[in-house]
Amino acid sequence: MAATEQLPLEQEFDYETLPSNYGLGRNMLAGAFAGIAEHSVMYPVDLLKTRMQIINPSSGGLYTGLTNAVSTIYRIEGWRTLWKGVSSVIVGAGPAHAVYFGTYEVVKDMAGGNVDDGHHPLAAAMSGASATIASDALMNPFDVIKQRMQVHGSVHKSLMQCAKTLYRTEGLQAFYVSYPTTLCMTVPFTATQFVAYESISKVMNPSQQYDPFTHCMAGGLAGAFAAGLTTPLDVVKTLLQTRGLAESEEIRSARGLFNAAAIIKRQFGWSGFLRGMRPRIISTMPSTAICWTSYEMAKAYFKQQSEK
Template sequence: MSKHNAVPAPVEEYDYEGLPPDYTLGHNMLAGAFAGIAEHSVMYPVDLLKTRMQIINPSAGGLYTGLTNAVSTIYRIEGIRTLWRGVSSVIVGAGPAHAVYFGTYEAVKEFAGGNKDDHHHPFAAALSGACATISSDALMNPFDVIKQRMQVHGSTYRSISHCARSLYRTEGLTAFYVSYPTTLCMTIPFTATQFMAYESLSKFMNPQKEYDPFTHCMAGGLAGAFAAGITTPLDVIKTLLQTRGLSQEAEVRNVRGLFNGAKIIRSQYGWSGFFRGLRPRIITTMPSTAICWTSYEMAKAYFKRYRESESYAASW
């Protein structure tokens, strides 16, 4: 058959994980940015509910008995638009942070031998996930602090720039990173567990390693739910640290770090306090990771197909 009659094989017939040599870091970062913005934008209202339910001693208007009560109370008192209050912060931060996240993931995975053959490489997946979250959280942490300050009931911040300026003026630069060590203590095991689970589930559900949106969605959602459940206690401490400046209690305002935060939660709520917001966290994370992985794999598939169509056109 002449090259003029040749038909390029569809993307599904290629080893999906074995990316072509000209698939650059930039492509991975663009795919990651797309995935991050899609994930955070869609699931933001549930993330706001999680933050509200984790606050220690909230104001009277911020007391909720459950998810349904939280939604109805916010709608009645503050209006439905409140559920998206602070979303601009995560949109601004999520694109660059997820670009770094997935760029690091793919680079470390390749370096650790995760793409060498068809065998499963859980260590490479865990290592690449841990490295990805260390680098991306350094960029995202200040935006996450701003987001949570704007999510709290009674917040008076008008915009992300207003919040950032006020926070810097009253609490200094350290306020943007006081929760970073705790964030890493949470996100490193979360991401390592999530990536291992995702790679394992993907290999089990899709042994041919083809582009399959259903597989990516299911594997991503299940992996995220599992990882979110076991790291909720650290997320509760992170929320305490990131919202400390809004508390009416001197002890909370002066909280110094991970262990001090854990002590405060334990003394006020007992062991059950470490699982405040568990349901909204899982409800947020499961579809979030499903959206994130599906968007990321879709963007990768698009870039791959585009490269293949370019190669085919060049052969004419």
Template sequence: MAEHISGQEYDYEALPSHYGLGHNMLAGAFAGIAEHSVMYPVDLLKTRMQILHPSASGLYTGLTNAVSTIYRIEGWRTLWKGVSSVIVGAGPAHAVYFGTYELVKDLAGGNVDDGHHPFAAALSGASATIASDALMNPFDVIKQRMQAQGATHKTIAQCARAVYRAEGLQAFYVSYPTTLCMTVPFTATQFVAYESISKVMNPNKEYDPLTHCVAGGLAGAVAAAVTTPLDVIKTLLQTRGITQDPEARTARGLFDAATIIQRKFGWTGFLRGIRPRIISTMPSTAICWTSYEMAKAYFKHQQDET
């Protein structure tokens, strides 16, 4: 495969070796900020639907109900509460994410030829997730604390200090094992699906925004639906410090949280927020992949002109 720019050819799929991790990480940071910022209001709705909060019982039973409740009680600006946390955290986290992805994919032989390499895609996706989630988890905790109904935190620094004073450093990482249990299969599934769909839609691996958008969106939707139960568990653990439920406040990990959810809501409780999760993830991953591939193409175009 080759694409012609200024009369020359270049391989689109992977950045040239002399670019190193820096350009991959910059492209990833751009993609991460774009992804999280655009779909943030829907992510807030998902959190409100999943969180255990007696005063919010019945208020967030569906998307329409959740939107009207927030508008009536708190106003539209509430939909953006905590967005600064994902902007600050998503850039570095996604830089690490895509930097690791490209590095591991290359080491695993995913860039050797034009063939299909699902194992390399899955391995690189899982490795990228482990690295980036270690950085992003504290920001995700802060984000969900600020998204909760009645949250009084005005800045991410204020929220971080409050959480640390009340619950200690462990509060920022109590959900990390659960997050990995969710995001590793999510990312591995997403990357395999993305690579597979892209291979079918764009066998020549040319830069094609439509392919990247559609493949990214479909891959994200499938992965989001499959991992929603773990996302519900993660939300319970990350918001346990603000719930009035005595059991939830003492949940120590994945199995404790899962037991609480099953006892209170039955098996359907693990699907709470599945619709906004899919609705937010599908365009999010489409935006993320399109932005990432666009940034890579831009770097190559700039190189070709020099």
């Protein structure tokens, strides 16, 4: 090939056949960039979701809906409250998403997801499940700290102060009491999301060229579908991660997935498992769109650099 001859666009941005010198490290850097972008932009909506999922909140934390929650928080606590605890996800999301997308690419390749241009839903599901198991082990403590800082009336002012207080009063187990529940939620969530993303991408962009619009739409739709499906487990996770702040003795002594689910069912009925579904979908749809778009953009950049 002559030095001046350019690669066809389809070959230049074919993500299923990355060059040998692309490297796992660059996938992880792309993933870290995607994670920080996703969580930072959508953090206020995530805070609203947490507030609306709290069981038996204090009087100042009672909201009739999403709009009421926004106006009440803004009026009483100020707009900065919507970003309270964001430092926790910024610190944790970079490394966790680096592990997330690094694992995704490795397992997807090992499972045969890059063999040809065909549809590989099983490989996508396996890579998604493996990615979330690895990344959640790293992210779960930061998620606990984040939610402790998000709830109404939280006295925690910083990431380190919250972590120290939580460790001193509840021990190391407080950072991982929700991990089994988190995996019960995130494994099906991520497997569903990855299958949906890969499937929608194949339909919308069969040539697999770099296309920000396709990545954005496929990521958003996949995230919304997976979020709605796993909301009940997210409610259980929130109860376990914020149990130390509850006024109810029953909630403070919640021991795990099934015990927490029984408390929700007893106090609110089946509708209790749908608490916060609307803000969860509203936050997840754009956040996954941002995540996948950022990841593919960073991936495209690193691939271009490796081919120079």
